[in-house]
Amino acid sequence: MNWNWNETTIDFPFSSENLKNLLNTVCRKENRFSQFEFIKWCDNLTMAFEEDEAEASNELGEIAFGIARDIECQWDIFLVNTYSLKELQNLDLSKVKLPQDWFKEWLKQLNEE
Template identity: 30%
Template sequence: MLKRYSYTADSLKKVIKLALFNSISHKELVNWCEDFLQETTKDTRISKDRSLNKKAIMVALDIENQWELFLSNTYTFEELQKLDQKKVEMPKQWLEKWDNSIQ
């Protein structure tokens, strides 16, 4: 489902909304953000879109980092070994904040 979204700030906003309304899991959002970051940072040359995506890159990084922190602060190592991450949800207000921060 998420493969149809190109790696742009607009698509990031759409993907966040999908997670906010439980159309995708938060883990799928994180995975999309990881792919977005790889695509936007793999080319060392500055692209013409890079300045437009700077805020989106920062939001995607925040989503990725907060996910890791949320998991490590919420679950024990043993729980993480058995955890179905597709069922884990970050606080809704985080998603709302990320959504509102992309114009």
Template identity: 35%
Template sequence: MPFTREAAIQMLKWGAVPESSPYSHKAIAEWCDRFWCQYLEIDPEPEIEKLLPILTDVETQWDLYLANTYSIDELRAGDFEQVLIPTEWFNDWLRQAA
């Protein structure tokens, strides 16, 4: 997916309805992190700047969810492709992005 506002909104929509998503919540969180990293050293246009805290929150909440749900041994051994974070979080992020 390209790093655009439209793609970010689509990713959040897929996160809100994971059964119809081509991406896992893990993949969505990783994509959000890569998007955010594109703007570490440059000033984004306003529509992207508004999204960056949301994208950071997706990745951060993914990491926190894993850390609070799984043991250290499970974290070391798991791939987490099937793990779902609460879909309500994606709906909240969508509202923030509107």
């Protein structure tokens, strides 16, 4: 298979548990990776879930898939609503930060499963 996924410095297998662990790290502000790296990992997670019906079909997988999809979509919306096209063309995405409360809310949703 020819994978065309986002390259990211986060080298964790794609799973619901790792999404929870990474979200915990971001919420505690202990992440050594940028939010952009996390967003790319979440995007890859959704692609992995689409490829692996087994994980995505269990309840936790469905919740994690929805949260990972929301994270990547909110990132895109945040960029479009925050920066002009000209700014986006020169923006260092590793410096962009979503509101911390968003990550706490996603973690809360994931923990409610």
